[in-house]
Amino acid sequence: MLHAVIPAGGSGTRLWPLSRSSNPKFLHPLTGTAQTMLQATMARLAPLSGLSETFVVTGVSHAVAVARQLPDLPESNILVEPSPRDSCAAIGLAAAVIEHRSPGAVMGSFSADHLVRDPAAFVTVVREAVAGAERGLLMTVGITPTHPETGYGYLHTGDLVAGGIREVTEFKEKPNAEVARAYVESGNYLWNAGMFVWKTDVFLAELAEQQPSLHEGLRAIAAVWDTDDRDAAIGDLWPTLTKISVDYAVMEGASAKGIVGTVPGDFGWHDIGDFHTVGTVLPATDEGNVILGGSKDEVLLVDVHDSVIVPGSGRLVAAVGLRDVIIVDTPDAVLVCPRDRAQDVKKLVDELKDRGETAYL
Amino acid sequence: MLHAVIPAGGSGTRLWPLSRSSNPKFLHPLTGTAQTMLQATMARLAPLSGLSETFVVTGVSHAVAVARQLPDLPESNILVEPSPRDSCAAIGLAAAVIEHRSPGAVMGSFSADHLVRDPAAFVTVVREAVAGAERGLLMTVGITPTHPETGYGYLHTGDLVAGGIREVTEFKEKPNAEVARAYVESGNYLWNAGMFVWKTDVFLAELAEQQPSLHEGLRAIAAVWDTDDRDAAIGDLWPTLTKISVDYAVMEGASAKGIVGTVPGDFGWHDIGDFHTVGTVLPATDEGNVILGGSKDEVLLVDVHDSVIVPGSGRLVAAVGLRDVIIVDTPDAVLVCPRDRAQDVKKLVDELKDRGETAYL
Structure with missing residues (x-):
């Protein structure tokens, strides 16, 4: 064994x-x-x-x-x-x-x-x-x-x-x-x-x-x-x-x-190193969107394609006219970022560290 | 008089x-x-x-x-x-x-x-x-x-x-x-x-x-x-x-x-009919962003330009690598939308009406 x-x-x-x-x-x-x-x-x-x-x-x-x-x-x-x-x-x-x-x-x-x-x-x-x-x-x-x-x-x-x-x-x-x-x-x-x-x-x-x-x-x-x-x-x-x-x-x-x-x-x-990869790996809707966690009621998308949407605060995540965008909603912070900049989310974390905003880290 | x-x-x-x-x-x-x-x-x-x-x-x-x-x-x-x-x-x-x-x-x-x-x-x-x-x-x-x-x-x-x-x-x-x-x-x-x-x-x-x-x-x-x-x-x-x-x-x-x-x-x-107009009319930062209401601590932008950011829930609105995007954060809903689709926010409202989601209206 x-x-x-x-x-x-x-x-x-x-x-x-x-x-x-x-x-x-x-x-x-x-x-x-x-x-x-x-x-x-x-x-x-x-x-x-x-x-x-x-x-x-x-x-x-x-x-x-x-x-x-x-x-x-x-x-x-x-x-x-x-x-x-x-x-x-x-x-x-x-x-x-x-x-x-x-x-x-x-x-x-x-x-x-x-x-x-x-x-x-x-x-x-x-x-x-x-x-x-x-x-x-x-x-x-x-x-x-x-x-x-x-x-x-x-x-x-x-x-x-x-x-x-x-x-x-x-x-x-x-x-x-x-x-x-x-x-x-x-x-x-x-x-x-x-x-x-x-x-x-x-x-x-x-x-x-x-x-x-x-x-x-x-x-x-x-x-x-x-x-x-x-x-x-x-x-x-x-x-x-x-x-x-x-x-x-x-x-x-x-x-x-x-x-x-x-x-x-x-x-x-x-x-699974970043949200772009999440969107590549996990099953997508007909519009190519990957919606991770949350209930269907937490998302309202009109003409949104190939995006990664992560509801997570119980609030409504609403978007219109987007392609290849990442939206991540949490109880104390929301992130918006194009998929081709998914690596740069680290820059936000670095900036928060620099500012001493430890509550968000 | x-x-x-x-x-x-x-x-x-x-x-x-x-x-x-x-x-x-x-x-x-x-x-x-x-x-x-x-x-x-x-x-x-x-x-x-x-x-x-x-x-x-x-x-x-x-x-x-x-x-x-x-x-x-x-x-x-x-x-x-x-x-x-x-x-x-x-x-x-x-x-x-x-x-x-x-x-x-x-x-x-x-x-x-x-x-x-x-x-x-x-x-x-x-x-x-x-x-x-x-x-x-x-x-x-x-x-x-x-x-x-x-x-x-x-x-x-x-x-x-x-x-x-x-x-x-x-x-x-x-x-x-x-x-x-x-x-x-x-x-x-x-x-x-x-x-x-x-x-x-x-x-x-x-x-x-x-x-x-x-x-x-x-x-x-x-x-x-x-x-x-x-x-x-x-x-x-x-x-x-x-x-x-x-x-x-x-x-x-x-x-x-x-x-x-x-x-x-x-x-x-x-x-002031839509958020694109808000961004056109109100004073902008050096990067061309209009940040409406909220305190500076509620926004974290890295390489974001010509966008309209409306914090409003006390949460952090974080974004990286965006241009000409609208982000509006409220206690029960967050909106993401390109500025050239600002008129279509109405479509989200129509969809919410159709769904009977009156709490968001």
């Missing part, structure tokens, strides 16, 4: 004002159903992991919301970080706790804020990745690119190892447009979706080599996680842990050693 | 959701100052009329708001119509009440929802119109056209009568674009702004000829207006009054007789 780990963090600033630091995107139903992204992630993993083998790693400010959105998840499987120390600390904590409880387990890590349109295909691909992990590889699930996206990192793939598993020879940063086109045309690159599958002992051994102090801290915390000494250990050690991503800390070095593998996935994966 | 009458009616559907049937545009500060349109209208008339000679004619649903916005206006000068019966009944009621109280008075009628950028010039023009009224003419104040507007009616002017006063030979309906261009190029047409100045006895005599039953009803109501019999007379007679505009009922026929005059006015007159 796979131990499934769901890192649930990140604020999703380009999804402001829906997504806030206190109420980030994984807590919202950006899935086209009533499920939040977190709930959809857990449902997607159910065929692979039982409840007692499913973990969420989250921050103190989201622990209550996570607990309430996932009422069946055992309390001991919600790992609450006292402060964010990047992905290696988060995923490494889960790896160390799982290894302490179930030595030699296979774990997979899957972000709480990704969308998967074909959950059955996802399960098949993860099972192949588990087979690779059981061979001792640090596995990633790479996404077969559908276009030369510049917003993601890429995996450079090498030879076939076995079955559908290929070696990953290199992790590539987000490319420019020209490089992205070359990657996609070559057929040798996959999107790095940040999904990992490995045996916890293999991962921790590699972490010990590449980041010995981080490994030591995480091991010490995990050793007392299920005891009364947890708080003391966290208080002493957590603030000392290196802030680093798992890609930099472990995966890049491991790929150079030839111990990273990947299974190409083609299951309708989307990183 | 002029008796000034301010008809305060009309819902301003193209200014929805700010303007509602329960809270129409003349009650809102669409003036670029803290004054509402009604308050600005009264202030503009102060050099011409004392408080005891200033009247407002309004409907039952706005009487309280009018009373509170104009706390110094004598109670007996707020004439409350039990139901709307078009402009001839409203203006005629005021004429009949004034004639009953002050026989042979000169009265002027000036809408509560017009904007005047040069109040001093307005006063000068109205004084010329008063001179015409004293000669026994039914005077209008025509507006020198600045462009071939198709949204207004026009006055066809004839010979000079005296001073700056010209005869009006014909009232013209709203023209199409071609006709409007011809009107403006000829130099013989003025915009009909619905501003009238006349002796009440002259007006009522003309009304008696053209609309005898309407005249009789209004006279009977006016005769008991200041007595305990007012309610009974209103209850009996008001519902029987002909619903007709003052242009159709009196002015068109009177112009054919050669007893209508006009003074061309050039005092920055605007009929």
Whole structure:
């Protein structure tokens, strides 16, 4: 049985004002159903992991919301970080706790804020990745690119190892447009979706080599996680842990050693990073509008096309004569923005930070 | 001394959701100052009329708001119509009440929802119109056209009568674009702004000829207006009054007789009919944005130009990357619309009526 780990963090600033630091995107139903992204992630993993083998790693400010959105998840499987120390600390904590409880387990890590349109295909691909992990590889699930996206990192793939598993020879940063086109045309690159599958002992051994102090801290915390000494250990050690991503800390070095593998996935994966993407991914009306959440009574559109409308305050969102526009209504703020400027929503958040308007963040 | 009458009616559907049937545009500060349109209208008339000679004619649903916005206006000068019966009944009621109280008075009628950028010039023009009224003419104040507007009616002017006063030979309906261009190029047409100045006895005599039953009803109501019999007379007679505009009922026929005059006015007159006009008329920021009401803290604009932003719910109105867009925020509805579709806001109101969503109207 796979131990499934769901890192649930990140604020999703380009999804402001829906997504806030206190109420980030994984807590919202950006899935086209009533499920939040977190709930959809857990449902997607159910065929692979039982409840007692499913973990969420989250921050103190989201622990209550996570607990309430996932009422069946055992309390001991919600790992609450006292402060964010990047992905290696988060995923490494889960790896160390799982290894302490179930030595030699296979774990997979899957972000709480990704969308998967074909959950059955996802399960098949993860099972192949588990087979690779059981061979001792640090596995990633790479996404077969559908276009030369510049917003993601890429995996450079090498030879076939076995079955559908290929070696990953290199992790590539987000490319420019020209490089992205070359990657996609070559057929040798996959999107790095940040999904990992490995045996916890293999991962921790590699972490010990590449980041010995981080490994030591995480091991010490995990050793007392299920005891009364947890708080003391966290208080002493957590603030000392290196802030680093798992890609930099472990995966890049491991790929150079030839111990990273990947299974190409083609299951309708989307990183819902902004409202334009929401409009691209979710089902639309005949006019091409995506209306997210809220009741039909909350929206009044006349001659509005290809727009993304997010009612959310109980008020009426009325529009006439628009195309390719985003409108997001929340109880304390309303956003209007063309779809081709969806990335620039971050600028509003930056401006609010500059102004010290923390109530809106 | 002029008796000034301010008809305060009309819902301003193209200014929805700010303007509602329960809270129409003349009650809102669409003036670029803290004054509402009604308050600005009264202030503009102060050099011409004392408080005891200033009247407002309004409907039952706005009487309280009018009373509170104009706390110094004598109670007996707020004439409350039990139901709307078009402009001839409203203006005629005021004429009949004034004639009953002050026989042979000169009265002027000036809408509560017009904007005047040069109040001093307005006063000068109205004084010329008063001179015409004293000669026994039914005077209008025509507006020198600045462009071939198709949204207004026009006055066809004839010979000079005296001073700056010209005869009006014909009232013209709203023209199409071609006709409007011809009107403006000829130099013989003025915009009909619905501003009238006349002796009440002259007006009522003309009304008696053209609309005898309407005249009789209004006279009977006016005769008991200041007595305990007012309610009974209103209850009996008001519902029987002909619903007709003052242009159709009196002015068109009177112009054919050669007893209508006009003074061309050039005092920055605007009929604030829609939010695009609001953006054209009121002072803008360096980026060309007109921000109406609300505090600066209620608006956050990044790369937004030539737009009309109306915060009004206490919430933050945030926008990025927009040009020529209207955003209107109210406690129960938010509107988004391009400026060149400002007229189509009426379609939203029509749709709400069709749906029976009266709470928003």
